[in-house]
Amino acid sequence: MPKVSSVTVPYAAYLRVYEPLAAFPEPERDHWARYARRSERPSYQDELRRSLADLLPTPPIPVPVHESADAFVLESDGVVCVCPWRTRLRGWQALAELPEELPAPVLDAVLPPLVRMQAAQDYERWLTRNPDARPWIRTGTWQVPLHWFVLVGDEERRYDAGCGEVPPMLRYRTPMVQARRRVARGLRTLKDSIGEGPMVEGLLDVGRWLEEFHPRSLVELDYGGLVHILSAGELEDDRSAADVAAGIEALRQGDGAAAGLAYARLAERWRAVRDRRSAN
Numbered sequence: 001m002p003k004v005s006s007v008t009v010p011y012a013a014y015l016r017v018y019e020p021l022a023a024f025p026e027p028e029r030d031h032w033a034r035y036a037r038r039s040e041r042p043s044y045q046d047e048l049r050r051s052l053a054d055l056l057p058t059p060p061i062p063v064p065v066h067e068s069a070d071a072f073v074l075e076s077d078g079v080v081c082v083c084p085w086r087t088r089l090r091g092w093q094a095l096a097e098l099p100e101e102l103p104a105p106v107l108d109a110v111l112p113p114l115v116r117m118q119a120a121q122d123y124e125r126w127l128t129r130n131p132d133a134r135p136w137i138r139t140g141t142w143q144v145p146l147h148w149f150v151l152v153g154d155e156e157r158r159y160d161a162g163c164g165e166v167p168p169m170l171r172y173r174t175p176m177v178q179a180r181r182r183v184a185r186g187l188r189t190l191k192d193s194i195g196e197g198p199m200v201e202g203l204l205d206v207g208r209w210l211e212e213f214h215p216r217s218l219v220e221l222d223y224g225g226l227v228h229i230l231s232a233g234e235l236e237d238d239r240s241a242a243d244v245a246a247g248i249e250a251l252r253q254g255d256g257a258a259a260g261l262a263y264a265r266l267a268e269r270w271r272a273v274r275d276r277r278s279a280n
Helices: 028-036 044-053 087-101 104-110 113-129 146-151 176-193 198-210 224-228 232-237 240-252 256-278
Strands: 012-020 071-076 079-084 137-141 157-160 169-175 218-222
Touching: 012 071, 012 224, 028 071, 028 079, 044 224, 087 104, 087 113, 087 137, 146 176, 146 198, 146 218, 146 240, 169 176, 169 224, 176 198, 176 218, 176 240, 240 256
Parallel strands: none
Antiparallel strands: 012 079, 012 137, 012 218, 071 079, 157 169, 169 218
8 A cells, every 4th residue: 555655754642442343334344354463564663654645636635535444453362352443434533623823815725615614514424324423533632632641551551662673652442441440440530539620521522422332342552653742852851641530539638739830740741732733
């Protein structure tokens, strides 16, 4: 399968759900079973490059014309699990969020209003035929949303500095039941301690999303392309999941000072990453 480009796209992190083959109806299950046996499969960088390449024509193509037939695949305890790309659905959802990300003049220059309006109308028609559709992948740009770290534990952290053509990697992977349990516990503590706020809203949203998947699924938090803008030392020292867990535990114990210190570490770390966005 040809690649669009060899250029590394650095700014996206991902939260993925891998469902066992048994969770998919036929004939989709058969498609993914055959797909999983392929010797070569595209990477997340290939997916992102294809999406960016669609913005180059005039007029640009904000959402693929056809849904992707690709997926990420892993095997856990002998069970093949699949995370479909669903690039078209995610493209529509990302398009709806763009006005919050870009100033109006920049957005109009990249994606003219008429192009966005036509894409929105296509999405509305598609949703009437697919009312229960949901993505298997969520994307964070220039950051890992802090509430994502509630789903995972520091002991599930895997870091590889890479070597030669092998890029660095930083990810967490946890069973679905554990992720749901952590969300529930985190929500109880945050609601009791600080009430409503962005962290609680984000956890409620991601918790509802997780409930839509098979209980034997796996949840993966992947730093994705962010590893290319962070130094080896920054990646090695990044213990964001541990900081989030420490902050929530401190709130549970009524120790506001310790919770504040954990949050300060997180805020400083991710502010430095987001600041690179304006430099690009």
